[in-house]
Each structure stands twice: as C-alpha cells, then as structure tokens.
Amino acid sequence: MDTEDFIGNVFDADCPSRVLFARIGDKWATLVIEVLADGPLRFSELRKRVKVVTPKVLTHTLRSLERDGLLNRTVYPQVPSRVDYELTPLGQTLLPPLTALRQWAENNVSTMLRARDEYDEEQDAVTLGL
Amino acid sequence: MDTEDFIGNVFDADCPSRVLFARIGDKWATLVIEVLADGPLRFSELRKRVKVVTPKVLTHTLRSLERDGLLNRTVYPQVPSRVDYELTPLGQTLLPPLTALRQWAENNVSTMLRARDEYDEEQDAVTLGL
DNA sequence: AGACGATAGTATCCATTAGATACTTGGGTG
DNA sequence: CACCCAAGTATCTAATGGATACTATCGTCT
Numbered sequence: 001m002d003t004e005d006f007i008g009n010v011f012d013a014d015c016p017s018r019v020l021f022a023r024i025g026d027k028w029a030t031l032v033i034e035v036l037a038d039g040p041l042r043f044s045e046l047r048k049r050v051k052v053v054t055p056k057v058l059t060h061t062l063r064s065l066e067r068d069g070l071l072n073r074t075v076y077p078q079v080p081s082r083v084d085y086e087l088t089p090l091g092q093t094l095l096p097p098l099t100a101l102r103q104w105a106e107n108n109v110s111t112m113l114r115a116r117d118e119y120d121e122e123q124d125a126v127t128l129g130l
Numbered sequence: 131m132d133t134e135d136f137i138g139n140v141f142d143a144d145c146p147s148r149v150l151f152a153r154i155g156d157k158w159a160t161l162v163i164e165v166l167a168d169g170p171l172r173f174s175e176l177r178k179r180v181k182v183v184t185p186k187v188l189t190h191t192l193r194s195l196e197r198d199g200l201l202n203r204t205v206y207p208q209v210p211s212r213v214d215y216e217l218t219p220l221g222q223t224l225l226p227p228l229t230a231l232r233q234w235a236e237n238n239v240s241t242m243l244r245a246r247d248e249y250d251e252e253q254d255a256v257t258l259g260l
Numbered sequence: 261a262g263a264c265g266a267t268a269g270t271a272t273c274c275a276t277t278a279g280a281t282a283c284t285t286g287g288g289t290g
Numbered sequence: 291c292a293c294c295c296a297a298g299t300a301t302c303t304a305a306t307g308g309a310t311a312c313t314a315t316c317g318t319c320t
Contacts, residue, residue: 019242020235025157027307043268054308055269069245079316080267090241097230104227105150111220112149115199157278173297184279185298209287210296 023068028053028061030098033087036071037095040086070094153198158183158191160228163217166201167225170216200224 024030031050035041041049047058062085065071070091076082087095154160161180165171171179177188192215195201200221206212217225 017232017235017239019239020231021160022157023242024160024231025155027151027155030151030154044266052308054310056271056309057307059269060307067246067249068242069249070242075268080265081269081315083268090238090245093238094234097227097234100227100230101150101154102147104224105147108220108223109147109149112153112198112200115220116197119197119199174295182279184281186280186300187278189298190278205297210294211286211298213297 024098026061026064028057029065030101032058032061032065032085033070033091033094034098034102036085036087036091040074040084043083043085046085065091154228156191156194158187159195160231162188162191162195162215163200163221163224164228164232166215166217166221170204170214172215173213176215195221 028050032046035046035049043058043062046062047053047055050058053061062071062073066073069088071085071087074084074086076084158180162176165176165179173185173188173192176192177183177185180188183191192201192203196203199218201215201217204214204216206214
C-alpha cells in the first residue's frame, strides 16, 4: 500500500480515526476531559469549571463520553444527590495528546489572533472598495 | 496563583486556549490541516481526500483557516481555474500535536467503539425493562 | 405539617451550524 | 455555438447548540 492509499484510508469517512475527530469535534468534550485530569468531579463542579456550558449540553457531553468508555458516572444515593464523573484509564490516555494541543494553544494563539485581525482589516478594506 | 486559579483561567470562556478548542472543534478543520501535511493541494483534491465534505462547508473551513493564518490560498489565473491551499509555517506547527491525536485514535478507537456497543446494549436492556 | 433549599438534572423554544442539491462564472475546445 | 472543467455560490432543510425555566428527591427549619 503506497502513501496515497494510506492517506486515502485515514481520511475516509469510514476510517476509525474519523471517530476520534468527531469526538474532539464535540466542542465541550475536550474541555471536560482536561478538567477531569486531576480527579473526579461532580456535576455542579464541572459546570463551574467548564464555563459557560448549559446543563443540557453538559449532560449530553457527559453521557456521550460515558458511552465511549472515556469516563465513569457514579451516583451516590444521598440527599442532596451526588453524582461523580471521573476518567477511565482509557480516558486518561487521551490526556497527553490533549495537553500537547493545549500547550500549542498557549504558545501560538496570540499569533493566530493577530493573523485574524489582519485578515479582517484587509477584508474591510476590500469591502470599502479600496 | 494556586492550582484552582490556574485551572479556572485555562477553562475560562475568555482564555485564549479556548480559541484553539473552538478551532479544532470545527470538525473539518483538523482533517484539512492533516491532509495538507505533505504539501499544497487544490480545491478539488481536498474534496476528494477529505470525504465527504460539501463544497460549501469546505469553502467555509478553508476561509476560516486562512483567516487564522494557518494556511494560504493562492489563485492561479488560468483556465480551468486553479486554486492551491497550503499550510503556513504556523499551520505546520500544529501538525505534531494533531498527529499525536491521530496516533491515539489508531491505537484506541477500536476500544472506544467496543465500549460504545456495550453501553448501547445495556441501554437497550434497560429500555426493554430487564 | 408545610415551606425552603440543595443537587442533578429535563423540557421547551429559538438561533446557529451543517448538509444535500442545484446553479453560476469564465474562458478554452470541438 | 454548445460544452467542458474547476471553483466555487445559492437555497432549502435537518441537526446541533444555547438560553431559560421547570422538576424530582428528601432533609431541615419554623
């Protein structure tokens, strides 16, 4: 199999790698995983730390991460009720690559934002007919 | 500043790191960047390799990546027209962390999909009242 | 006993984004 | 003159995200 085929497979709609990019394409999922890096948190704590996410969307994100075996949901039958979310071993293995991405962000996002400003200024100039 | 504050900042809605997660939260953006790793491609080639993306969505993805300074768009005034897209140096620096993620996917997605199947079976059992 | 409070969600409605499909533009070729 | 390609744009609909309000449970307070 040559390089062309390999690339073709990796970016094919059926390729398993696509699953991962769909997974991190869930805007909140990556943030939830990173915020759980240091240990379990309950629902209300997650809401406080991952700002600003509505309960509906957070619930959906947590359920789908649970479904994919990346975190566990534990209900303690007490009042007021308490539910803990914590990374599974599989979920923890996602942390190093996500941390690498976050470090990239810390190093380069300002450059990216500057590029964005310049681009927008150019577009404004074009729109004004200059 | 203690750990709490640090975590609070990183996951704050105003934190620049959030920009990156919004960026890779664009489902197609990561795929486009990786597919451009080996050199420039024209629009129609991108469509073929990143399956299956509609032209509207691909155009939007490319424009926003250009805006963020991650790739350059070059128009060659010939017929039929030709437009090349290629990563900028900044865009290239994103490749190592993205490749790390893709390797994670290649190693772990099958485990994730298995967890997903099991979860769905459990849910079916619950729904059927077992 | 009845109101109140905390936690972990649902429910509802609206806005934004993604996707499918068809159309456009422009010049070269038969 | 009709047709072709490449690189999009336009239009309409489906899916997703977000704001806001509501519910369920049970213990505590008055």
